Amino acid sequence: MIDREPDAGYDRTVLSKFVLSGETPPQQIPPLRDDDFYREQHVNRVSGTVIALDAQTCTLHLADGRTLNYSAAVLATGATPNALELPGADLPQVFVLRSRAHAGQIMKIARPGQRAVIIGDSFIALECASALRQHGLDVTVLARHAIPFVAQFGEAVGKAIRALHEENGVKFIIDHPAREITGDGKVEAVLLDNGLRLSADLVLAGIGVRPATEAFASLPLENDQSIRVDAGMGVTDNLWAIGDIATFPLNGQPRRIEHWRLAQQHARIAAANMLGADEHYLDVPYFWTWHFGRNYDYLGHAGQWDAIEFMGDPEQPPFIGLFGANGLVVAAVACEQERAMALLAERMKQPLPMEEAWRLIRAVS
Amino acid sequence: MSLHRVARFADVAQDRGLEVQIGDCKIVLLRVAGQLRAFQGECPHAGAPLAEGALCHGRLICPWHKAAFRAEDGALCEPPALDASSGIRWNCVVMKSGLMINHCRIPMSLGGTISEALSLSVPALQERRVPPLCGRKALADRS
Numbered sequence: 001m002i003d004r005e006p007d008a009g010y011d012r013t014v015l016s017k018f019v020l021s022g023e024t025p026p027q028q029i030p031p032l033r034d035d036d037f038y039r040e041q042h043v044n045r046v047s048g049t050v051i052a053l054d055a056q057t058c059t060l061h062l063a064d065g066r067t068l069n070y071s072a073a074v075l076a077t078g079a080t081p082n083a084l085e086l087p088g089a090d091l092p093q094v095f096v097l098r099s100r101a102h103a104g105q106i107m108k109i110a111r112p113g114q115r116a117v118i119i120g121d122s123f124i125a126l127e128c129a130s131a132l133r134q135h136g137l138d139v140t141v142l143a144r145h146a147i148p149f150v151a152q153f154g155e156a157v158g159k160a161i162r163a164l165h166e167e168n169g170v171k172f173i174i175d176h177p178a179r180e181i182t183g184d185g186k187v188e189a190v191l192l193d194n195g196l197r198l199s200a201d202l203v204l205a206g207i208g209v210r211p212a213t214e215a216f217a218s219l220p221l222e223n224d225q226s227i228r229v230d231a232g233m234g235v236t237d238n239l240w241a242i243g244d245i246a247t248f249p250l251n252g253q254p255r256r257i258e259h260w261r262l263a264q265q266h267a268r269i270a271a272a273n274m275l276g277a278d279e280h281y282l283d284v285p286y287f288w289t290w291h292f293g294r295n296y297d298y299l300g301h302a303g304q305w306d307a308i309e310f311m312g313d314p315e316q317p318p319f320i321g322l323f324g325a326n327g328l329v330v331a332a333v334a335c336e337q338e339r340a341m342a343l344l345a346e347r348m349k350q351p352l353p354m355e356e357a358w359r360l361i362r363a364v365s
Numbered sequence: 366m367s368l369h370r371v372a373r374f375a376d377v378a379q380d381r382g383l384e385v386q387i388g389d390c391k392i393v394l395l396r397v398a399g400q401l402r403a404f405q406g407e408c409p410h411a412g413a414p415l416a417e418g419a420l421c422h423g424r425l426i427c428p429w430h431k432a433a434f435r436a437e438d439g440a441l442c443e444p445p446a447l448d449a450s451s452g453i454r455w456n457c458v459v460m461k462s463g464l465m466i467n468h469c470r471i472p473m474s475l476g477g478t479i480s481e482a483l484s485l486s487v488p489a490l491q492e493r494r495v496p497p498l499c500g501r502k503a504l505a506d507r508s
Contacts (some may be wrong), residue, residue: 032447261430265446283443286431295429338428339381343419345431345443364380364419 002062004049005099008033011262012098016124017290018266019103020131026104032131050077050215055236060228072274075088075216075227076267079209079244079258084119093202096217097124097211106204112136114201117190119178121148125287126161129290132204140171140198142178153333154305157321160314161291164245168292173198192309209258211245222247225255231280233329240274242266248281250301257301259287276277284348299339300331301350309354311338320361326353339364377401382425384416395420397436404439408432411444425450 003009010031018024046068050062050093053075060068065295081096082261083089096104110116114137118129121143133139144221147158162172176192181191181203190198211226213219222228229243229248235241247256272279285301295315302321312319318336324327329352334341340361344352347360371385371392382393382408391406404425413429416461420426424433424442432446439450443482 102473224380261443261445268444288430297431299431339417342426342428342431343421345426346419346421346424346433 001043002048002050002060002068004044005101006047007031007045008035008038008045009099010100015097015100015126020106020133021134022107022131026100026107029100029103031110033243044125049072053216053218054244055219055239058238065177070238073240074233074267074270074274075099075213075235075239075241075245076243076263077212077215077245080212080265081124081209082207083204084178084181084203084207084305085206086178086180088183090201091181091183091185091187091203093183093187093200094181095202095204097128097204097206102261106202109195110135110137110234112140115199116140116204117142117198117200119190119203122206122208123144123287125204127204127290128204129165130168133165133170136172137168139164141174142176142192143172143174144177146174152294154191154308154321154323155295156308156310157314157333161296163315164292164294192221202295209244209353211256212247222256228254228345232278233274233281234273240270242270250281250285255301257285259285261286282349284345286345294335297334297338298331299333299341299344302331305330307354309358311365317364320365322354327353329354329357333340335364337361343347374401379420381418381420382416384414393425395436397423402436402439403442404434404450408446409448409450410444415450 009031009059012034014024019026048066049063050060058070060070060073062068075119083096084094093109096102097106110132112135114136115134118125118139119340121141125141126148129139129141130228147155148162150258164173173192175301176194176196178190178193180195181187182191187200187203190200190203192198210292211224213225213227217225219227226247227235229241229246231249232241233242233248235321243266245255245256246266246285258274265281265283269279269281284299286299289296299318302323306326307324308321309324310319310321314321320332320334320337320340323331329348331343332344343364344358362364369387372383377383377394377396380397385392385394387389392403393406395402404415406415407413408427408429410427410432411429413427415425415427418426418428420436424438425436425447426433430445431443432503433443434440434450435442441449
C-alpha cells in the first residue's frame with residue numbers, strides 16, 4: 001500500500017466536522033486501522049508518491065526513483081483541493097482542507113475571536129464555517145449561490161441550512177468574489193470585486209477538488225481528469241480505480257461522486273474483483289453533512305427530479321424529503337429521521353415508488 | 366453463569382433491533398426468520414446505537430452512517446464500518462416467561478425455533494470492538 005501521507009489511513013470526515021471545531025485534536029483523529037492490523041494482515045505500507053504508471057508492463061514509478069511491479073493494482077489517490085488563484089493566495093494563513101496536516105496548520109493559528117473568511121459554499125466550505133464558528137471565530141462566507149446546496153438538496157433544505165448558519169452568526173456575502181488577499185507576510189484582509197474590504201486573520205478555500213490523477217497521464221482520462229471504469233471498477237487488465245478519481249456507471253449513467261462511504265463501497269467491489277469475483281456497483285450512494293450539531297443525510301444521486309415531497313419542515317427538523325422522477329424515488333434528504341433513512345438505504349437498491357416509500361417511512365417514524 | 370432476564374420475545378420487533386443492557390455491555394437483539402440473534406449494540410464504526418437503525422432484507426442498517434450488517438451472522442455488508450458486528454458470546458434462552466440471556470463461552474449450535482424454546486446462540490466472532498471516541502459519539506457521551 002503506497003501512501004503519500006506519513007500516517008496510516010484515518011477518518012478524513014472528522015476534519016471539517018470535529019477537528020476545526022476544536023472538539024477533536026488533529027493528533028487524535030482515529031486511524032481506520034491500528035498498526036497491529038497492518039502487521040497481522042501482512043499489509044506492507046510504503047511511504048512514497050507515485051509519479052507514473054505503465055499499465056502495459058504493470059509498473060509503478062515512485063518519486064524517489066523506486067519502481068514496483070504489480071499483479072493487480074487499485075488506484076485510490078482521491079482528490080486534490082483546488083487552490084485559490086488570487087494575488088495574496090500564497091500568504092501563510094490561506095488554507096485548503098483535505099488532510100490531517102492541513103487541519104493541523106489551521107488549528108495551530110485559529111483562535112476564538114479571530115476573523116475567518118471562507119471562500120466558496122461547497123459542503124467542505126460550510127462544514128468548516130460551522131466548525132470554526134463553534135470554535136469561536138467570526139466567520140464570513142463568500143458564496144457563489146444565494147442558497148447553498150440547491151443542486152443536491154433543493155431550495156427548501158438549502159434555505160434552511162443557510163438560515164441555520166445565520167442563526168449561529170455566520171455572515172454570507174453572495175456573488176461578490178474575492179479579488180485579492182492583502183497583508184504584509186500575514187493575511188490582513190480580503191478585497192472583493194465590489195470594493196469591499198473584509199478584515200481577516202485566516203482564509204479558507206472550499207472551492208472544490210480535482211481528481212488526483214497527475215501520475216496516470218498514460219491512461220485515457222476524462223475531461224475532468226478522472227479515470228473511466230466499468231461497473232466492476234476495472235480500468236484495464238489487472239488495474240482498478242475507485243473513489244474520487246473514478247467515473248463509474250451508476251444506473252447506466254457515467255458518474256463521478258466524491259463521497260467517503262461510496263469510495264469504500266467501490267473499494268470492496270474492486271477488492272473482490274481483484275480476487276476473481278465479478279461484482280458490480282448496485283448500491284445506493286450516501287453521504288452525511290454536519291452543521292451546528294445537526295446531521296443531514298442524503299441517499300441516492302439525483303441530477304434532476306420532477307417532484308419533491310416533504311414530511312416535516314426543513315426549517316424545523318425532523319423532516320424527510322423525497323426527490324421523485326417518473327414516480328420513483330431518486331434521492332432522499334433528511335435530518336433527524338435516521339431510522340427511516342437507514343431503511344431507505346437498503347430499500348432504494350430496488351426501484352421504489354414514491355407512495356410506497358412514504359408508507360415505509362410512516363411505518364417506522 | 367447467571368441468567369439475566371432482558372426481554373420478552375414479543376418485545377423484539379420485526380423491523381428493528383431491540384437494545385438490552387447487562388452491566389455496561391449493550392446488546393442488540395434481532396429477529397431472524399423466527400429466531401433471535403444477539404450482536405454488539407454499538408456500531409463498530411462510530412458507536413451508534415444499532416437498535417435505532419432499521420432491519421430490512423435481512424440486514425441491520427446503522428442509523429448514523431448507514432453501515433449494514435447481515436442479520437444472520439453480523440457480517441459486514443456496507444461501509445463505513447470496516448468490521449463485522451461481533452456476535453456477542455451470549456447464550457439466549459427463550460422461556461415462557463421471557464428471554465433470558467446469559468454470558469456463556471460454551472459454543473452452542475445455531476438454530477432452533479422460538480416455539481421449541483430452544484437455546485440460541487451466535488457464533489463467537491472477535492472481541493467486542495470499542496469504537497474510537499470521536500466526533501458524534503464523543504458528543505453523545507458528553508451530553
